[in-house]
Amino acid sequence: MTTPWGELELARFPDDPRDRLRAWDASDEYLLQHLAEREEEQGAGLSGTVVVVGDRWGALVTALAAQRPVQITDSFLAQEATRANLDRNSVETGTVHLLTTQDPPPDRIDVLLVRVPKSLALLEDQLLRLAPAVHEGTVVVGTGMVKEIHTSTLQLFERILGPTRTSLARKKARLIFCTPDPSLERPANRWPYSYALPDGIGAVSGRTVVNHAGVFCADRLDIGTRFFLRHLPAGRGARRVVDLGCGNGVVGTAMGLANPEAEVLFVDESFQAVASAEATYTANGVPGHAEFRVGDGLAGVPAGSVDLVLNNPPFHSHQATTDATAWRMFTGARRALRPGGELWVIGNRHLGYHIKLRRLFGNSHLVAGDPKFVVLRAVKR
Structure with missing residues (x-):
C-alpha cells in the first residue's frame, strides 16, 4: 500500500498466500491522502489523542503509527491483523493502543477517524x-466506499455529533466531514437490545435474547437460525458443545437448556457477539456450565476435545463474498472433534456446503431442508 509517508506491506489475518483480497481499499487511501494534504496546508500533523474506529485490517493505524493512535474495533481478526501488520512494518505494537468496542473509550478525543462499518x-x-x-475542536473524518455511505449514515453523524457533509467521490470512495457540536442533545443509546423469542422453536421458545449493536439480525430472530433451532440434535450425549460463530448465542443457549449436563463453549471473532451470547445465556438462567471466547474459530481448542459443533458460517467478509471463513470453521471443527463427534451446519442451500463437508469429513448427511436452507451433519471418523 502506497501512503503519503511511504510504502507499507499489509496482509489480512490469518495470512493466506492464496487470498487475493487486499488489507486496504480506496477509502483507506482517500482518508490518508486527505490527512496528508491537511498536514501540508496547516504545516503540522495531527495532535492530541487520535482515535481510529473500525480499521478493518490495521492499515490506517499502521500508516498513522507516528501519531500513537488508539484503535477501536469489534473484530478479533482485525486486532490480530493490526499486530501482524505493525510487526511486518517494524512498528512496535505498543505504539498503537488496541481497544475493543466493549472497552471504555478515551476520556478525550482530539481526532476521530471512522471507517464506516457495514x-x-x-x-x-x-x-x-x-x-x-x-x-x-475535535477533527472528525469518516471514510468508506460510496456503496457503504448512505443518507442514513450521514444522518447518524449529524444527529449524534454535529453538522455533516461529504466529499466528492474518488475511486468510488467518499469522505465524511463532521463539525462537532457539544451542545447537541443526543438520543439515548438503545443498545444492547432485548426481545422475547416466539413459540415453536424448541428449548428457547419464549426465552430472552440480548443483542449488542452490530450482531447479525440484532432486532429479530433471522429465519436461518429459526430453522436451525427447530432441528438441533436431541438427546443428552454431548458433554462438550461448541456454538461456533455464536452471534447472540441463542443456539448454544438452546443446547444448554435442553442438555443441562453439557458444557457449552461460545466462540466468535466479534467482541459484540460474545458479549451478546454471554448476556443471552445469563438472562435465561441456563443451569449448566459455559465458556465465552473471542477468537479465530476453534484455534486454541485442544484437538479431539469436543463432542458437538454447531455452526452457521458467514459467507461475507465485509463487502466481499467468500467461503474462506466457512472452510476455516469446518477445518477447525474437524480438528477439535473427537472420533465420532459431529459438526452440524445450517446454510443457504445454494452454497453447497455438503460438498465441502464430504471433502473434509468423508461424509455429509441431510438432517432437514426447505427451499432456502439445509441443516447438514458430518461425523468425524
Whole structure:
C-alpha cells in the first residue's frame, strides 16, 4: 500500500498466500491522502489523542503509527491483523493502543477517524459511546466506499455529533466531514437490545435474547437460525458443545437448556457477539456450565476435545463474498472433534456446503431442508 509517508506491506489475518483480497481499499487511501494534504496546508500533523474506529485490517493505524493512535474495533481478526501488520512494518505494537468496542473509550478525543462499518447499528452505538469525549475542536473524518455511505449514515453523524457533509467521490470512495457540536442533545443509546423469542422453536421458545449493536439480525430472530433451532440434535450425549460463530448465542443457549449436563463453549471473532451470547445465556438462567471466547474459530481448542459443533458460517467478509471463513470453521471443527463427534451446519442451500463437508469429513448427511436452507451433519471418523 502506497501512503503519503511511504510504502507499507499489509496482509489480512490469518495470512493466506492464496487470498487475493487486499488489507486496504480506496477509502483507506482517500482518508490518508486527505490527512496528508491537511498536514501540508496547516504545516503540522495531527495532535492530541487520535482515535481510529473500525480499521478493518490495521492499515490506517499502521500508516498513522507516528501519531500513537488508539484503535477501536469489534473484530478479533482485525486486532490480530493490526499486530501482524505493525510487526511486518517494524512498528512496535505498543505504539498503537488496541481497544475493543466493549472497552471504555478515551476520556478525550482530539481526532476521530471512522471507517464506516457495514452495520448502521454498530456505527450508532459507537458514535454515542464516543460523543462525550468529542469536543468542539475535535477533527472528525469518516471514510468508506460510496456503496457503504448512505443518507442514513450521514444522518447518524449529524444527529449524534454535529453538522455533516461529504466529499466528492474518488475511486468510488467518499469522505465524511463532521463539525462537532457539544451542545447537541443526543438520543439515548438503545443498545444492547432485548426481545422475547416466539413459540415453536424448541428449548428457547419464549426465552430472552440480548443483542449488542452490530450482531447479525440484532432486532429479530433471522429465519436461518429459526430453522436451525427447530432441528438441533436431541438427546443428552454431548458433554462438550461448541456454538461456533455464536452471534447472540441463542443456539448454544438452546443446547444448554435442553442438555443441562453439557458444557457449552461460545466462540466468535466479534467482541459484540460474545458479549451478546454471554448476556443471552445469563438472562435465561441456563443451569449448566459455559465458556465465552473471542477468537479465530476453534484455534486454541485442544484437538479431539469436543463432542458437538454447531455452526452457521458467514459467507461475507465485509463487502466481499467468500467461503474462506466457512472452510476455516469446518477445518477447525474437524480438528477439535473427537472420533465420532459431529459438526452440524445450517446454510443457504445454494452454497453447497455438503460438498465441502464430504471433502473434509468423508461424509455429509441431510438432517432437514426447505427451499432456502439445509441443516447438514458430518461425523468425524
